[in-house]
Amino acid sequence: MSGNYRKCNTKLAAARLKELKNILPNFISNLDIGVIEGSKVLEVKNTNINKHRAVLRWIANKHRAFILTVSDYLTDEDTLASLPNIAFSIKAYFGPSLAKFHVESVADIGSLWSKLSTAR
Numbered sequence: 001m002s003g004n005y006r007k008c009n010t011k012l013a014a015a016r017l018k019e020l021k022n023i024l025p026n027f028i029s030n031l032d033i034g035v036i037e038g039s040k041v042l043e044v045k046n047t048n049i050n051k052h053r054a055v056l057r058w059i060a061n062k063h064r065a066f067i068l069t070v071s072d073y074l075t076d077e078d079t080l081a082s083l084p085n086i087a088f089s090i091k092a093y094f095g096p097s098l099a100k101f102h103v104e105s106v107a108d109i110g111s112l113w114s115k116l117s118t119a120r
Helices: 010-028 051-059 074-081 106-118
Strands: 002-004 033-037 041-046 068-071 088-092 101-103
Touching (some): 010 033, 051 074
Antiparallel strands (some): 033 041
């Protein structure tokens, strides 16, 4: 489950986020559930189910000629960590990341897709 608060009032979102981060551990401390804070998103998820494992399963024992991953959240780092060396990875927004390449914004990804689709 994830809650996105990109369009919320900043002060209200900060207050509610603090409340959630304080109260959630009381409900999930004995479960395999983790809380991950991303860029204006809070994810509550089963720690045994993640993008990392999904990617490993998807690429296992299969030859992939081309792998491209585009990410815009901190919560995508587990996906980036599981990619083979031949994969291309792009992160929208700057900051610490395992991505090989970076663009300034999600809008730049659309521009990149346009350029790639018309390249010969």
